[in-house]
Amino acid sequence: MLRIHFTAEDLARVRLAPAADPLWEMLLSAHTLGTGPAGGALGDWARWARPRLRADARLLFQLAPPRGYSADFLTPAGGSTRLEDGIETVLGTPRRRLRTDLAQLAGRPGSAEAVRLLAGGEASSLARLGSSLHGYFEATLAPIWRSVEDDVAADRAIRGRALLDGGVERLLRTIYPGARWESPVLLMPYPADRDLLLDGRGLLLVPSYFCQGLPISLLDPALPPVLVYPITHTAALPAGAGTRALDDLVGATRAGVLRCLATAGHGQSTTDLAQRLGASLPSVSEHMTVLRRAGLASTRREGRRSLHTITVLGRQMLRP
Incomplete structure (x- = not known):
C-alpha cells in the first residue's frame, strides 16, 4: 500500500502533467518490452517494436530493468513534453545524483556495464546514453507518438472534469481504481508498503500510456514527488x-x-x-x-x- 500524506499546502499544489512525458514513456515502454508477452494494445506494440530495436538500446534496458528499481535520473523532476529538452536534462544530471542512482543498480544482474560506464559521468559515456535514448524513441515510439499524445490528452480531460466537479479530492480518488481518500492521506495499491510525505512540495500527476498495473513513484523521497498512473488507451498503432x-x-x-x-x-x-x-x-x-x-x-x-x-x-x- 502507498500512503501519500498531504498538507493543505500540498492540496493546493497538486498538478497534472500538461501532456505525455516522453522520458516516462520511454522508461515504461522498455519495461513492457522486458517483461515478455503482453496482451491488448501494448502486446501488439511490443511485437511490432522488438524487431526494430537498435543495438544501443541495451544501455537503456540496463538502467531500466523490467522489475525492481530503475534509475531515477532517467525521469528528471518536472519532466518535459519535448524529447530534446528531457534528454538534455538527463545528460546534465549532476555526478552525485548519478552515483546515488547507479549505486541502487549495483549488483543487479545485467547492470554492471551501465554502472561502470556512467558512474564517472564522462562526456563520452553520457553521449552514448543520449544516443541510446534518441535511437530507442525514434525506432519504437515516434511512429505511435500521436496515439500516445491523444490518449494522454483524453485522460487529462477526464481528470479535469473530476477536478471541476468535485475538487482535488475527487481528482485524487479517480486516478486509479482502488484509490481511497482518507483525509489527509491518499491510499492506493502499490508493490511495497510505503509512506510518501509531501511536506508542502505538492504532487505532480503523470498519466502514462505505457504504465501497466500499479502506479509508480520515484524511490528517493528527497526528489520532487511524482505519481505516474496508467490510463485507458484505444490501441497502439504501429506504422501502417x-x-x-x-x-x-x-x-x-x-x-x-x-x-x-x-x-x-x-x-x-x-x-x-x-x-x-x-x-x-x-x-x-x-x-x-x-x-x-x-x-x-x-x-x-x-x-x-x-x-x-x-x-x-x-x-x-x-x-x-
Whole structure:
C-alpha cells in the first residue's frame, strides 16, 4: 500500500502533467518490452517494436530493468513534453545524483556495464546514453507518438472534469481504481508498503500510456514527488496500422485514393487514379467528390484535365 500524506499546502499544489512525458514513456515502454508477452494494445506494440530495436538500446534496458528499481535520473523532476529538452536534462544530471542512482543498480544482474560506464559521468559515456535514448524513441515510439499524445490528452480531460466537479479530492480518488481518500492521506495499491510525505512540495500527476498495473513513484523521497498512473488507451498503432483503421472509417477505395494522392509528386487526374486503383472512372469521380466535400482533397482545372491533390487534413488522416 502507498500512503501519500498531504498538507493543505500540498492540496493546493497538486498538478497534472500538461501532456505525455516522453522520458516516462520511454522508461515504461522498455519495461513492457522486458517483461515478455503482453496482451491488448501494448502486446501488439511490443511485437511490432522488438524487431526494430537498435543495438544501443541495451544501455537503456540496463538502467531500466523490467522489475525492481530503475534509475531515477532517467525521469528528471518536472519532466518535459519535448524529447530534446528531457534528454538534455538527463545528460546534465549532476555526478552525485548519478552515483546515488547507479549505486541502487549495483549488483543487479545485467547492470554492471551501465554502472561502470556512467558512474564517472564522462562526456563520452553520457553521449552514448543520449544516443541510446534518441535511437530507442525514434525506432519504437515516434511512429505511435500521436496515439500516445491523444490518449494522454483524453485522460487529462477526464481528470479535469473530476477536478471541476468535485475538487482535488475527487481528482485524487479517480486516478486509479482502488484509490481511497482518507483525509489527509491518499491510499492506493502499490508493490511495497510505503509512506510518501509531501511536506508542502505538492504532487505532480503523470498519466502514462505505457504504465501497466500499479502506479509508480520515484524511490528517493528527497526528489520532487511524482505519481505516474496508467490510463485507458484505444490501441497502439504501429506504422501502417493507421491506414487499416482509415480503411474501416472511409472505405478501402476512398482510403486508396488518399494514399495515391499522398504519394504522387504532382496532381493526379481521374484517369490516373482509376488506373492505379483498378477502379472505374465514375467510381473514382464519386469518391473524389466526397473527399473534396470533407476537405481531404482538392481539384483544379488545367486545360481539359482536372487534377486532384491531397490537402493538409487529408495527409493528417493518413498518419498512424
